[in-house]
Amino acid sequence: MENEERHEPGCTGDGAGNTASVCKEPWLAVILSRFWAGIGQIYAGRIRRGCVLILVEVALTGFWIWCIFSYKGNIVTGVIVFLVLGAIGIWNLFDAHKCARRRNNVELEAARKGEKDPWLSVFLSSLIPGLGQLYIRKRLSGIVFILCWFALLLTRKEWLVWGIGFWAIFVAFACYHAYISSPVRREGSKRLAVTIAGVVLVSGLWGYAAFPMKEYFVEAFRTPAVAEYLPEELKKTGGGMAPTIQGGDKILVRKSGRYKPKRGDIVVFKSPADAGVPLVKRVAGLGGESVELKDGSVYINGEKAECPRLKNIEYVSDGKFGVEGEAFEVPADSLFVLGDNSINSQDSRYFGAVAESDLIGRVYKIYWPPGRMGHIE
Numbered sequence: 485m486e487n488e489e490r491h492e493p494g495c496t497g498d499g500a501g502n503t504a505s506v507c508k509e510p511w512l513a514v515i516l517s518r519f520w521a522g523i524g525q526i527y528a529g530r531i532r533r534g535c536v537l538i539l540v541e542v543a544l545t546g547f548w549i550w551c552i553f554s555y556k557g558n559i560v561t562g563v564i565v566f567l568v569l570g571a572i573g574i575w576n577l578f579d580a581h582k583c584a585r586r587r588n589n590v591e592l593e594a595a596r597k598g599e600k601d602p603w604l605s606v607f608l609s610s611l612i613p614g615l616g617q618l619y620i621r622k623r624l625s626g627i628v629f630i631l632c633w634f635a636l637l638l639t640r641k642e643w644l645v646w647g648i649g650f651w652a653i654f655v656a657f658a659c660y661h662a663y664i665s666s667p668v669r670r671e672g673s674k675r676l677a678v679t680i681a682g683v684v685l686v687s688g689l690w691g692y693a694a695f696p697m698k699e700y701f702v703e704a705f706r707t708p709a710v711a712e713y714l715p716e717e718l719k720k721t722g723g724g725m726a727p728t729i730q731g732g733d734k735i736l737v738r739k740s741g742r743y744k745p746k747r748g749d750i751v752v753f754k755s756p757a758d759a760g761v762p763l764v765k766r767v768a769g770l771g772g773e774s775v776e777l778k779d780g781s782v783y784i785n786g787e788k789a790e791c792p793r794l795k796n797i798e799y800v801s802d803g804k805f806g807v808e809g810e811a812f813e814v815p816a817d818s819l820f821v822l823g824d825n826s827i828n829s830q831d832s833r834y835f836g837a838v839a840e841s842d843l844i845g846r847v848y849k850i851y852w853p854p855g856r857m858g859h860i861e
Contacts, residue, residue: 507592508584511603515610515680517580519687521573524580529587537576544569553702553736555848559857602666606677609662610684613655616662625665629658652688656681701740703845705752707733707764724829725750725764728860734852735764735860737845745770745819745840747784748793750847750860753821756835762844765831768794769820771840774811777801777833782822783811793861800826806833817841 508528517524522537544565551562585593600620609616614629636651660681664674707729723731728750737752745751745767755761768782768789769775775784780798782789789795799822801808814820818837823829832838850856 508587509601509603510581510584510588510596511601511607512676512680513580513584514577515603515607516683517576518607518610519683521576524576525583528580528583530583533579533583537572540572541569544572552851555738555859559849559851559859563854563857599668600666602663602669605662605666606659606680609658610655613658616659617665620662620666622665625661629661649689652685655688656685659684701738703737703739704851705735705737705762705764707731707735724823724825724831725766726825726828728766728824729764729847729850730856732853733850733856735847736849736851738848739845743843743846745843745846747789748791751819751821752844752847753819753838754842754844756838756842759842763830764847765821765823765829766793767819768822768832769812769814769837771814771816771818773814773820775814775820775832776808776811777806778808786811797822797824797826801833803833805836812836819843 513524513528515524516527520538521541522534525531525534525537527534548562548565548569551557551565552559588596602620605616605620607616608619609629612630613633614626614631617623617626617629632654636654660677663669663677663680707723707725708731723729729735735752747767747770749767750764751767752762752764755763769784773784774786775782776786777783777799778801780800782794782799800806805812812820812832814837817840819840820832821838822831822833847860849859
């Protein structure tokens with residue numbers, strides 16, 4: 485009968501998920517190593533090999549995070565390390581399968597290859613929920629899972645915060661269902677399947693790490709393209725922060741409650757006209773200072789600014805708060821910000837000072853497009 489459970493020879497269960505003979509499931513090893521490189525190898529009895537892979541994965545992941553998110557890290561190096569991690573991850577899956585397969589006797593391998601492997605169905609459903617059900621010929625349940633998967637994908641933007649948890653639970657349940665629906669199982673208990681479903685759930689919940697990361701540490705932004713309505717001569721000059729930051733560049737912004745803006749820093753802040761719109765400008769004046777634009781330069785408290793990042797830019801005296809000969813007094817806990825492309829920048833010359841409480845963070849890297857990747861001064 486279709487739903488009859490059969491236990492194949494080669495591995496005998498004791499009712500608690502343990503086995504009386506040496507028996508390693510290759511696709512279970514793959515599932516474990518997909519969670520973290522090396523775990524599948526340890527499961528297969530290759531403890532030293534697995535520990536080395538775990539340490540390599542930890543070291544490379546830490547180095548990749550440093551390259552991408554630290555001020556001094558090289559983002560191009562980070563991309564290369566990421567590709568190396570991906571290559572190791574793929575090789576690791578094949579290696580975990582091979583390590584487990586080599587531990588098994590001929591009888592078990594013959595039985596495993598002769599039937600639909602329940603752990604392969606779990607692996608397939610961890611990739612696309614329902615795929616494992618189709619593999620074991622549970623077509624109706626497979627189609628239902630796949631349709632639900634598509635529905636969740638199409639609506640994921642509407643339930644982003646809660647959706648990560650729903651998604652993780654859904655995939656974990658699909659994996660467990662794929663296992664218990666398999667007509668052939670080689671374990672005497674479903675406890676191991678529950679454990680693996682838990683592993684899949686935990687790996688899915690890692691998505692929540694992005695929220696505190698974005699809120700307290702680093703956030704990515706895309707700078708707006710040059711407005712189409714501008715005259716051609718202005719569009720050719722680029723955006724308000726060109727050439728340092730071009731329209732369409734994707735940037736990383738460092739957040740910290742302890743950050744104190746310095747003159748010359750490039751910052752992202754909430755637009756005074758619309759708090760939901762982030763703007764990118766360079767800090768020219770600090771709270772309590774007087775700022776004046778004269779002869780193409782920035783003057784602070786009557787003295788020409790010596791900040792290297794401001795000296796090489798010719799600023800245009802314009803706007804209500806950028807009139808030559810009229811110094812602007814920056815209120816306490818506020819900033820006077822200017823764009824590097826002064827001729828085409830809406831900045832403090834037009835909307836006045838920006839409260840430090842409206843700061844989002846400091847821009848420190850461009851991560852896209854590839855030709856412009858790197859640290860920003």
